[in-house]
Amino acid sequence: MNPSAEPLVRFSGVQKTYDGEQLVVRSLDLDIQRGEFLSLLGPSGSGKTTTLMMLAGFESPTAGDILLDGKQITGTPPHKRNFGMVFQNYALFPHLTVGQNVAYPLTVRKVPKAEQAERVKKALDMVRLTGMADRLPTRLSGGQQQRVALARALVFNPQLVLMDEPLGALDKQLREHMQIELKELHRQLGVTFVYVTHDQGEALTMSDRVAVFNEGVIQQLADVETLYEAPSNRFVAGFVGDNTVLSGTLQGAGADTALQLPGGYLLPGVNVNQAALGSAVHACVRPERIVLHAHSEYPKTSAIPATVARAIYYGDHLRLMCDLGHGQEPATVKVALASSASNPHPQPGDAVLLEFPPVSTRIYAV
Template sequence: MTTQTPLVTFSGVQKTYDGEHLVVRDLHLDIEAGEFLSLLGPSGSGKTTTLMMLAGFETPTAGEIRLRGRDITHTPPHKRHFGMVFQNYALFPHMTVADNIAYPLTVRRVRRAEREAKVRRALDMVQMGRMAERYPAQLSGGQQQRVALARALVFDPQLVLMDEPLGALDKQLREHMQIELKALHRQLGITFVYVTRDQSEALTMSDRVAVFNEGVIQQIDRVDRLYEAPVNRFVASFVGDSTTLDARVVEVAGDDAIVALADGTRLRGRNVNGATVGDAVQCCIRPERIAVVAPDQPAPSGNLIEAVLDDTIYFGDHLRLRCRRPQGPEVIVKCPLSQSAPAAGAVVRLHLPAAYLRLYR
């Protein structure tokens, strides 16, 4: 990834379809050469519209898009020379795998010998070399996805755009393809821009993730920072699991704040949005950061709450405890399999480390 001039720059980009409601609002976004950037958000958040504007299938209502400093806001799609992979793959059913992959080269009038060499290379890239003469109907969903990816890569684009390309696959195959896509990205060094609604998919594959909501990027960051340090309530709730408690600020202490829960319990956490004394806040913490304090263990000096264990659920790689408090929402705790869980109905002490408890106005 480079720190020089961005490959793509969105400057003040807006998009409306009806002249009244902005689907994308004042978008400022830099995409670095060679990175894997995911656009993540719920339906209607503006992520797909952003991708379509970058591809050239939609035109911004305002603002501009630049490629290596050159304005491409009104450049038609076929002149941008970007690879594109759609969710439904958009393969030609009457063409063989090889002919589907060769299509972008054919329309660019690439000579036959060069075309055949590039198709062979693209087939090998996605491990489909022995299926060149098959037709799309003879392929599985995962194989069709690979053909669509090979077609997007065959003409050596500087940018590959993907619109939820794994959405139609089953869970196991989708997870396998996530790993393959990331490995292929590292191998090729091409810039990938990937649209998804799946948080785990974005975290697994991306260098950075831009979280969209209501046409605005709420946070764009490295995946580790996005998960560990959400900047607002929306990101904290949308990316990964969070246990959330309602509270009120009783003291501000530097970058931290002390809050009181409804039952009077006091907790210390990171004061993310600058809440002041008296403000109502949400206390958010990842379930795997909550520790169950065993009866024979000394209790930490602070950030301790009590709850009743309602249920223990086995998830294969961890245990999930569902805990109930007299006032407030359910508290979810993720524990390693090596840790034995108390019996249902037991009162458990839970430690919420201040370093991982984040407070949002």
């Protein structure tokens, strides 16, 4: 993927309203690069699905332009856009066999029968459904039906594959397995994938880049590591991954800024949005970045006394909910510790010290 190259798709000033008053998508500018796996992530009603539907041609923008290879496609009907589409409900024809379902886009395009058979076999092999062409969709599991829908979307060599929460109906274990398969398939084919989801874990697992939507606006567009490690605003910090959120006022000067808790403790951190000194701010810290010390250790770095309120066992890690006091909500501090059978786990009521690394403490204006 070459960011400096001409994008495959460009949204320029795109807006969408259904009632003429409320904008579902607001002044959207977005470039989709060739060959990338881009996820549109956000809560319900954030505009991500509407953006995908406008790209697919099922919805028309109220304003702005959508360009494909530099050419306007705003008025091009869906069947002429050469895009594969996978929906959450798969949209398979129950009376057609798997092979006939996969062949449907080729039949519409009047591809010769012999070539259809060859392409269908190749597509089914690609999604590991070899030998299932004669089965009916109703005889398949949910994961297999999802693969049929994917094969149908890929069989005609589309420029883009668009997916609207295609794994939402699957159970957790199968969903996680399909995420890995989809990412591997994307790597093999090199086709551009645009994927809509409200599941942050799904987006982080599969994507090259993620566009986080809220209220019709992209809040941040970044690669997955940047999105997780350096959220650009308070919404992204809260929506992507888990966070401990502390409240206080901003103190310090220049690069040496810190959150001051009501009890007087200072937490140095990164002033992300250049909040003004003395203003009310929130500090967000990932639970796995907080370092826990026994109360008797007294580490060299500044640490804040806290009390363990609850300990929750997750298998691969232990989650502690701690009371910090100093004007914070009870049990508001989440600390993630690697599980270990050899070391005794902190218990509710234990006094501990919590160290908040400055590089991982991101401060946002309220």
